[in-house]
Amino acid sequence: MTGFTPQELEAARDRVIPDVVAGGLSVLFCGINPGLMSAATGRHFARPGNRFWPVLHLSGFTPRLLRPEEQEELLAYGLGITNVVARATARADELSDEEFREGGRQLTARVERVRPRWLAVVGITAYRTAFGERKAVIGPQERTIGGTRIWALPNPSGLNAHWTLEAMAEEFGRLRERAGVPDRRG
Incomplete structure (x- = not known):
């Protein structure tokens, strides 16, 4: 189904994939880190x-x-993608707290350079660890990076099964509305 052997996927460990970014983004989505398939x-x-x-x-x-x-089509909609930690792993729990904190520092520098209106971190635990916000909850955060607001979103991984597709879409939709992004469904 994936077209990759287990050996090919394992060979992708620690690779870094390019961000999808540009200046003037409405929302920069931020994953935890790339998986081996990514x-x-x-x-x-x-x-x-x-x-x-x-x-x-x-x-x-x-x-x-x-x-x-x-x-890359996301850029036409004012959207982008980056990660808290750049290196690929099979699972996010392979990353250390220090990697998350360093990733938070690097992410802050990236956001200061690109200056999106919103940074949307998909994964509340990653957000908490990267930014030292242990009590953060899903939704808009008090912290900003310059003029960039931050929203913590649920992790869309299939492993995060207690968030249904519909509930996640509702939370992403709250961000879309707050960010002033039009509903493009049609």
Whole structure:
């Protein structure tokens, strides 16, 4: 189904994939770190079963369901993608707290350079660890990076099963509305 052998996926460990960024973004989505499938393909949220792309569409950020290989199209909608930690792993729990904190410092510098209106971190635990905000909850955060507001979103991984597709789309939709992004579904 994926077209990659276990050995090919393992060979993608520690790879870094390029961000999808530009100046003037409405929302910069920030994953935890690339998985091995993403690293093998060079595409964000590429693992089958990851709900990022469906949720992005269901919440109105995109006019249709995009595939990972169409990630560059996000820029036309004022959207981008980056990660807290750049290196690929099989699971996020392979990352140390120090990697998350260093990732938070690097992410802050990236946001200061690109200056999106909103930074949307998909994964509350990653946000808490990267920014030292242990009591943060899903939703808009008090912290800002310069003029950039921050919103913590649920992790769209299929492993985060207690968040349904519909509930995630609703939360992403709240961000879309607050960010002033039009509903592009149609």
